[in-house]
Amino acid sequence: xxxxxxxxxxxxxPAESYEIESxxxxxxxxxxxLRDIQSKESCGRSVRVIADxxxxxxxxxxxxxxTDLLNRAAAIARFGRDAxxxxxxxxxxxxxxxxxxxxxxxxxxxxxxxxxxGDLTAALPGWKFxxxxxxxxxxxxxxxxxxxxxxxxxxxxxxxxxxxxxRDGDIIEIHEARARFPDASRYESVIRSIREHATACLTPARxxxxxxxVLLHPCALGSFLESLDEGxxxxxxxxxxxPLRDRIGERVxxxxxxxxxxxxxxxxxGFSPRSDEGVAAIRKPLVQNxxxxxxxxxxxxxxxxxxxxGSNGFRSISAGSSLPGADSHISxxxxxxxxxxxxxxxxxxxxxxxIVLIQSWDAWSGNLxxxxxxxxxxxxxxxxxxxxxxxxxxxxxxxxxxDLLGKQLVDLSIECxxxxxxxxxxxxxxxxxxxxC
Amino acid sequence: xxxEIDRILSRYRHRVDHFEVRAETIRTxxxxxxxxxxxALDDSEEAGFSIRCCHKGxxxxxxxxxxxxxxxxxxxxxxxARRLGRDRTVLAPIExxxxxxxxxxIEDPRHVTLQEKIDLFRSYTDRSKTVSDxxxxxxxxxxxxxREIGFLNSDGTRLHISKLDLGGSLxxxxxxxxxxxxxxxxxxxxxxxxxxxxxxSRIEATxxxxxxxxxAPKVRAGRYPxxxxxxxxGIFAHEAFGHxxxxxxxxxxxDMKDIFVLGKRFGTDDLSIYDTGLDVGSRGYLPFDDEGxxxxxxxxxxxxxxxxxxxxxxxxxxxxETPTGSAxxxxxxxxxxxxxxxxxxxxxxxxxxxLLDGIELGVYAIDSHGGTGGxxxxxxxxxxxxxxxxxxxxxxxxxxxxxxxxxxLNDIDKVGSDFRIVxxxxxxxxxxxxxxxTTCSSPHLRMQGIVVGGA
Numbered sequence: 056x057x058x059x060x061x062x063x064x065x066x067x068x069p070a071e072s073y074e075i076e077s078x079x080x081x082x083x084x085x086x087x088x089l090r091d092i093q094s095k096e097s098c099g100r101s102v103r104v105i106a107d108x109x110x111x112x113x114x115x116x117x118x119x120x121x122t123d124l125l126n127r128a129a130a131i132a133r134f135g136r137d138a139x140x141x142x143x144x145x146x147x148x149x150x151x152x153x154x155x156x157x158x159x160x161x162x163x164x165x166x167x168x169x170x171x172x173g174d175l176t177a178a179l180p181g182w183k184f185x186x187x188x189x190x191x192x193x194x195x196x197x198x199x200x201x202x203x204x205x206x207x208x209x210x211x212x213x214x215x216x217x218x219x220x221x222r223d224g225d226i227i228e229i230h231e232a233r234a235r236f237p238d239a240s241r242y243e244s245v246i247r248s249i250r251e252h253a254t255a256c257l258t259p260a261r262x263x264x265x266x267x268x269v270l271l272h273p274c275a276l277g278s279f280l281e282s283l284d285e286g287x288x289x290x291x292x293x294x295x296x297x298p299l300r301d302r303i304g305e306r307v308x309x310x311x312x313x314x315x316x317x318x319x320x321x322x323x324x325g326f327s328p329r330s331d332e333g334v335a336a337i338r339k340p341l342v343q344n345x346x347x348x349x350x351x352x353x354x355x356x357x358x359x360x361x362x363x364x365g366s367n368g369f370r371s372i373s374a375g376s377s378l379p380g381a382d383s384h385i386s387x388x389x390x391x392x393x394x395x396x397x398x399x400x401x402x403x404x405x406x407x408x409x410i411v412l413i414q415s416w417d418a419w420s421g422n423l424x425x426x427x428x429x430x431x432x433x434x435x436x437x438x439x440x441x442x443x444x445x446x447x448x449x450x451x452x453x454x455x456x457x458d459l460l461g462k463q464l465v466d467l468s469i470e471c472x473x474x475x476x477x478x479x480x481x482x483x484x485x486x487x488x489x490x491x492c
Numbered sequence: 493x494x495x496e497i498d499r500i501l502s503r504y505r506h507r508v509d510h511f512e513v514r515a516e517t518i519r520t521x522x523x524x525x526x527x528x529x530x531x532a533l534d535d536s537e538e539a540g541f542s543i544r545c546c547h548k549g550x551x552x553x554x555x556x557x558x559x560x561x562x563x564x565x566x567x568x569x570x571x572x573a574r575r576l577g578r579d580r581t582v583l584a585p586i587e588x589x590x591x592x593x594x595x596x597x598i599e600d601p602r603h604v605t606l607q608e609k610i611d612l613f614r615s616y617t618d619r620s621k622t623v624s625d626x627x628x629x630x631x632x633x634x635x636x637x638x639r640e641i642g643f644l645n646s647d648g649t650r651l652h653i654s655k656l657d658l659g660g661s662l663x664x665x666x667x668x669x670x671x672x673x674x675x676x677x678x679x680x681x682x683x684x685x686x687x688x689x690x691x692x693s694r695i696e697a698t699x700x701x702x703x704x705x706x707x708a709p710k711v712r713a714g715r716y717p718x719x720x721x722x723x724x725x726g727i728f729a730h731e732a733f734g735h736x737x738x739x740x741x742x743x744x745x746x747d748m749k750d751i752f753v754l755g756k757r758f759g760t761d762d763l764s765i766y767d768t769g770l771d772v773g774s775r776g777y778l779p780f781d782d783e784g785x786x787x788x789x790x791x792x793x794x795x796x797x798x799x800x801x802x803x804x805x806x807x808x809x810x811x812x813e814t815p816t817g818s819a820x821x822x823x824x825x826x827x828x829x830x831x832x833x834x835x836x837x838x839x840x841x842x843x844x845x846x847l848l849d850g851i852e853l854g855v856y857a858i859d860s861h862g863g864t865g866g867x868x869x870x871x872x873x874x875x876x877x878x879x880x881x882x883x884x885x886x887x888x889x890x891x892x893x894x895x896x897x898x899x900x901l902n903d904i905d906k907v908g909s910d911f912r913i914v915x916x917x918x919x920x921x922x923x924x925x926x927x928x929x930t931t932c933s934s935p936h937l938r939m940q941g942i943v944v945g946g947a
Contacts, residue, residue: 086744091551092572094565095825098557099538114536116557127535134606136529183745221747224898226867264714294526294629296665296672375823375925377557381522381534420862421872421892424665425672429892429945431868449868449896453713453945492713492943 145203157210260445395467550576659917725934840907908936
C-alpha cells in the first residue's frame with residue numbers, strides 16, 4: 056500500500072493520480088551488423104485535480120510526492136479550464152489487469168534479430184538491413200478520489216525492418232514492422248513479403264500524371280486514415296473545424312464501409328480494458344454501413360458534447376520524457392475495417408492499367424482536418440493487365456479521404472493482411488479516378 | 493548532480509574503452525489554448541541520467557531516473573558493451589573541454605508571469621477573431637523548456653550546460669460549409685521571450701489570409717517551376733538535404749558512401765548549403781553537442797559540390813573526417829545521434845523579380861505545414877499563388893511539393909538575395925527522437941519541374 060496515495064484518495068476535491076513505470080529493451084542492428092543494446096527504466100506520475108470546477112495538472116518523477124503534486128495541481132487550477140466532467144467511480148476493491156508478455160528475454164530478442172538478419176541477407180544479397188527490436192514492460196497505476204484503483208501490467212514487443220539497396224545513384228527502401236513476436240507462419244510471411252517487394256522494386260516503371268484506379272494495401276490505407284482520425288476527434292468537433300460536426304446518423308461514406316474502434320481485441324497492441332482515465336473500454340462503430348455513428352472522445356469532451364462514450368482518453372509519454380502527458384488526449388485504439396466480398400487476386404486481375412500502392416509514409420502533414428490527403432508512392436507498382444509491371448517512384452497520390460471511402464470506392468477485399476499498422480485490421484481497397492502526379 | 497555522475501565516471505571509466513555519463517533536469521512550462529480557453533496547462537520538472545559506453549566497438553546505453561539505480565545500470569551498460577564488442581572502438585578524437593555554458597538571455601521568460609503569458613495568447617486570439625466571423629477557432633500553444641545538463645566522459649570532458657528552448661504558435665482556423673483552412677503564426681528562440689511578444693504583429697494578416705484560402709481554388713496537380721519562400725526553402729534544406737547529410741545513416745554502408753562521396757556535384761553553382769550551431773538565439777544554437785564536441789559551421793554543399801556532412805565522433809572516425817558538433821539527443825532517454833542545428837541555404841544574388849522572370853506558368857509556395865525528408869522528400873506549403881507570365885496571380889491552396897532529392901538539387905536554378913533565419917515552434921524527428929529543436933533558414937529559391945500535388 057502506497058500511503059502517499061491516500062492524499063489522492065482522500066482529497067477534499069476531485070483528484071486523480073496516473074503513474075507509469077516502464078522498463079524498455081532495444082536491440083539495434085545497422086547495415087547487417089548488431090550495433091547496440093539499450094536498456095531504459097523510467098517512472099513518472101501526473102496528478103489531475105478539479106478545484107473550484109477547474110482542471111489543474113502537475114507532473115513529476117518517481118520521487119515527487121503525491122501530496123506535493125496535489126498541491127501544485129490545485130494551485131495551477133485557477134488558470135485551467137472548466138472541467139465539466141467527473142472522474143469515474145471505482146468498485147470497492149482494486150482492479151488489476153494484464154496484457155502481453157512481460158517476461159520476454161534479451162536472448163530471445165537477440166535470437167530473433169539474428170535469425171531475421173541471417174535469412175534476409177541470404178535471400179537478398181547486396182541489401183543492407185536495419186532491424187530494431189523493442190520490448191517494453193510497463194505498469195500503469197490509476198487512482199482517483201472516487202475509489203478507482205486500477206493497475207495494468209503490459210508487456211509489448213515490436214520490431215521494425217528497413218532494407219536499403221543503393222545502386223546506380225538510386226536508393227530503394229523496403230519497410231516492414233509488426234507489434235507481436237512472430238510465430239513460425241508470421242515469421243515466414245514477413246520474410247516473403249520483404250523478398251517479394253524487394254525483387255519487384257528492381258524493375259523501374261514510369262507512368263504519366265493523371266487519373267488512375269488504385270488498389271490500396273491496408274498499410275497505405277492506414278496512413279491515409281490519419282485524416283479520418285482528425286475528423287472524428289471530439290476536440291475538432293467541439294471546436295467546429297471538423298467536416299463531421301453535427302453529422303452523427305448521416306451517410307459520410309459508401310455503404311460498404313464499416314470502421315470500428317476496438318480496444319478489447321486481445322490479439323492487437325491497442326488492447327486496453329480501460330482508458331487511461333479509468334473508463335471501461337467498449338468496441339464501438341465509428342462508421343457503420345457508411346453512416347457516422349460515433350466520435351472519439353475522452354471524459355471531458357464526452358461531457359462537452361453530451362456523448363455517451365468517453366472511453367478514448369489516453370496519457371502518452373513524449374519521447375524525451377519519463378512523465379505521462381500533461382493532459383488526457385483523445386486517441387483511437389485498434390481500428391477494424393470490415394472486409395468486403397472480392398478476393399484480392401480478382402481485384403488485381405481485373406485492373407487493366409493502374410497502380411498498387413503498398414506504402415505511403417508522408418501522408419501525415421497538410422490539411423488533415425479537412426480530409427485532404429497527399430502521400431508519396433513510397434512503395435507503389437504499376438499494374439498492366441492484372442500484373443505488377445515495375446516500381447513507380449517520385450510520384451504522389453492526392454485526394455480526400457471522404458471521397459476515397461465514398462464515391463471513389465470500387466471494392467473491398469475479403470482478405471485483411473497483416474501490415475506495419477499492427478493496431479489496424481483492414482482489407483485491400485480499390486478506388487477509382489485517383490489523382491497521381 | 494555533478495557529484496553523482498563524477499562518482500560513476502570515476503568508478504567505471506576504466507572498464508571499457510569509452511565511458512560517458514549525463515545528468516539532466518528538465519523544467520517545462522507549457523499550455524495549449526483553444527479560443528482563449530487554456531488547455532493542457534503544465535508546470536513540471538523531472539530529472540534523469542544516461543550512461544553510454546563502448547568496448548571493442550560494442551555500444552551499450554542505459555537511461556534511468558532513479559539515482560539509486562545508477563550503479564546497477566552502469567554495470568548493465570558495461571555488460572552490454574563488453575558482450576557486443578568484437579572489433580575495436582572507433583571514435584574520432586576531440587580535445588577534452590571543461591566549460592560552464594549559461595544562456596545569454598535577452599528577455600527571461602521566468603520574469604513573465606504565467607498569467608501574463610496566457611493573457612498575451614488570449615489577446616492574439618481576440619485579434620484573430622475580429623478579422624472575420626469565418627474564423628471559427630483559434631488554437632495556440634506555448635512551450636518553455638529549461639535544461640540543466642551535466643556531461644562527463646572518460647576523455648576528461650566536463651560540461652555543465654544551461655539551455656532554454658521556447659516556442660509559440662497560433663493557428664486560426666477558417667471554416668465555410670464543409671471546408672476548413674488554417675495557417676500558423678509561429679516562432680521560437682533559445683534566449684528571448686521577446687519573440688513571443690512580436691507574434692502579435694503577424695496575427696491579423698495571417699488570419700486574413702486564412703479566410704482568403706476558403707475561397708481560393710486548389711492548385712492543379714502537376715509539375716511546375718516553383719518559387720519557395722524562405723520558410724519553405726529552409727524546410728527544403730532540412731528535409732530534402734539535411735537528413736541525407738546525417739552521416740550515421742550510412743557510416744557502415746559502402747554503397748551509400750559511394751553516392752555521397754565528397755567532391756561530387758549535387759547542385760548548380762548557385763547552391764550552397766551549410767549547417768551551423770553558432771547562431772546565438774536561434775533554436776539550433778548549440779555551443780557543444782551531446783558528446784562534448786564544440787559547435788561550428790559545417791559546409792555541406794559549396795557551389796554545388798558536396799564538401800561535408802554532419803558527424804558524431806563515431807561517424808567522423810568511420811569517414812576519416814572531423815567531428816562537426818552534430819551529435820545530439822532530445823533528452824537523457826536517448827543516445828546522441830547525428831542531427832541538424834540551423835540548416836541554411838546560403839544567400840544568393842537574385843531579386844524576387846529575377847526569380848519570377850521567365851516563368852510562364854508556375855507556383856509561388858509560401859509558409860509550411862511540415863514535411864518529410866529522404867531521397868523522396870515532400871512538404872506542404874501553407875498556401876501559394878499561381879505565377880502567370882512572370883507575375884503573381886491568384887491565391888491557391890493545398891500546395892504540396894515533392895520530388896527526388898538528387899534531381900531537385902540540380903533543378904534549383906536561382907537563389908535569392910534575401911536570406912532569413914526562420915525559427916518556429918516545431919521540432920525535428922529522427923527515429924524515436926522527437927521533437928528536437930532546430931532552425932531552418934534560406935532565401936527565396938527557384939526550382940524547376942517540382943511535383944505539386946493538389947486537385
